[in-house]
Amino acid sequence: MNGALAFLSDYTIQNVAFGAAILGTISGVLGVFAVLRQQSLLGDALSHAALPGICLGFLLAGSRSLPAILAGALLTGILAALVILVLTSRTRLKTDAAIGISLSVFFAAGVVLLTYIQGTGNASQGGLDTFLFGQAAAILRSDLYVMGAIALVGLGIVAAFWKEFKLVTFDPDFAGSLGMPVRRIETALTLLIALAVVVGLQMVGVVLMAAMVIAPAVAARQWARSLGAMVTLSALAGIVAGASGALLSSLASGLATGPLIVLAATLLVIVSLLFAPQRGILWSVIRRRRAAHHLRGRQVLATIHDLASAHHDTSYPAEQSMLDAYHGLGTGAVLSRLEGRGLVRRTTHMPQEGPHWELTEEGRAQARESLGETPPESA
Template sequence: MGFAFWLDPTFRLVAVGSALIGAVGGVLGTFALLRRQSLLGDAMSHAALPGIVLAFLLAGSRDLPLLLAGASLSAWLGALLVVLITHRSRIRPDAALGLVLSVFFGFGIVLLTVAQRQPTAAQAGLERFLFGQAAMMLRRDVEGIALATVLILVVVLLLWKEFKVLAFDPAFAAAIGLPVMALDVLLTTLIVLAIALGLHAVGVVLMSAVLVAPAAAARQWTHRLERMVILAGGFGALSGVLGTLLSSWIGRLPTGPMIALCASGIALFSLLFAPHRGLIWTAKSPGGKRDAGPSG
C-alpha cells in the first residue's frame, strides 16, 4: 500500500514536507517539554492566526512567505507577552498562556471574518490555516521547509551544550556566565519558526500536538537527552509520513488532523508500553516504580 502511494509525486512531496515539519517539531518540542513550557507552543500557534490575516489584509494577496512572516511575528509577540505578563505581574504562567492564547485567537477569528467579507475572491482559503491543508504543498514550499529545518538543526547542534544546561538548570546556566535571556529568546524564536513552517500543513489549532506529542513519547523510552531528541525527531517524522499515508489511503480525510492523531497515538502507545516507564510496564514491575526523567 505505502509503496504504491510513494510512486505518486504529489504524495511524496506532501510526505517529505510533513516529515520535516514533524522532525523539527519533535526536536524543539523536547526542550519545551523539559522546561515545562509545552503550552507555550500551543499559545504561540494560536497567536499566529491574527498575523496571518493581518498580513493578507495589508498586502492584499495570499503570498505564502508573506503570510508565514506575519504568523511568525504575531507568534513571537504572543510569546513575548507571556514572558512580560509572568515577570511583571502576579499572574501565574498557565494563566498568562491561557490569556494570550484566547485573546490572540479570538482576535484572529474576528480578523478572519473581516477578511472573508472583502470584495476580492483572493481571500478564499485563509480559514485553511486553522486546521492546515498539507495536500496544497508545492515544491517550493517543501524546499523552503527543508532549508529552514536544516538551519534550525544546525543552530541546535552548535548550541547543544548551552541549550542542554538551559533546559535542566537555568540558574546554573546564569551562574557560569551563559547569556540565559539571549538563549531563551533564541530558543523561543526557533520554536516560532517551527510553528510557522507547520501552519500550512497542520494548522494553528493542531500544531501544538506536533511539538508536544513526539517529545512526550520520546521521554518514555530513554533517560538520556541526546536519545530523547533523536527519538522525538524520529517520532515526529514518522507521524508526518503516517498521517499523509492514512489521509491518502482512506480518502477525504484532512492530512493535518491525521498527522496530529498519529503523533498522539505514538505518544499514547509510549505512555502505555515503553519499557521501565510505561504504565503497563510499571504496573507489572515490583513496587510499580518508574525511572527518573531525562538526564544530560
C-alpha cells in the same frame, strides 16, 4: 508492487510526505525543550497566535503567498512569545496565566481579521481559513523549500547552541552562576518554538499544531535517558507520525491530513506510555506485582522462622492452614514460589492436618537477613 511504486511516485503524495517529515523533525526536536522546561502549553499559545499573522501576511501580499503568510505568522508568534515572557518576568502572573492571556488575545484578534478578510469579497482569500486545520494536499514543491529553509535555520541554531540550551533547560540557576545569559537563552528557545509552529501551519493548522510540538517529545521521553537520545527519538517520532498520517490521508479520500497526523502522534504517545521499558505503565504494573510477591514471600519466610525460633527447632514444620490464618490469605501460591526458589520444602507431619512446610538452610539465611538477625555462627 508496481501499483505501490506508482502510488508513492504521485507528485501530491510526495509533497505531503516530505512536508510531514520536515514538520515532524523540527517540531520533534524543539518540542523536547518545551516539554522539559514544563512549557508544553507554549506551543498551543504560539500556534493560536499565528492566526493574526496569517491574516496580516495575506493583507500585505494581497494573495495567499506562503512566504508572506509564514512571515506574518512568525512575526505574531514571536510577539506572543515576548508578551508571555514580559508578563511572567515583570508581573506576578504565573506562566500558565500568561500563556492563557496571550493565546486568547492573539487568537481573538486573528478571528476578527479573518472575518474582516472574508467580508471584503477578495476572490484570492478563498481557502484562507484552511490554515485553522491545515490543508496538506495544497502544498507545492516551492512550499517545501520554504518550510525546509525555516526548519534548517531552527535546527542549525539548536546545533550551534546545544550546550547552552541543554544547561539552561536542566539547571538554569547553575547556568546563571557560570555567567550565561539565561534570560536570552530562554527567549531564544521560546522563539524557536514559534519557528516550529510556522513550519506546521499549512500541514496541520493553527488549532492542531500544539499536538505536534508536544506529542513526539512526550513519546520520546518514555524511552530516552539522555537529552541527545530524547531529541533523536522525538524527531523520529515526529517523522513517523507525519509520514504515516499523510499516507493514510492519501489512501482514504476525504480524510483530512492534519488530524490524521495528530492522531498518529497520539497513538505513538499511548504506545510509549504503555510499553516503554522502565517508565511504561505495563512495566510499572509488572514491577509492583513482583514487589508485592517478593514482600509476601519474605513475610511468609519470617513467619515460619519465628515459629521455628519459638519452638527452638530450626526444622519446625509450619502447618499451611495456620500460615493462611495468620496472613489472612491463601499462602499456597507463595509457598510454591518459595519452594521453586529452594527456600522452603514440604515435610510429612500429621498428614490429617494438611500440608506442612519447613525452611531450607538458604531460607533460614534469607529469613534472618530480612529480620536483621545475626547468623548463629558469627554470634
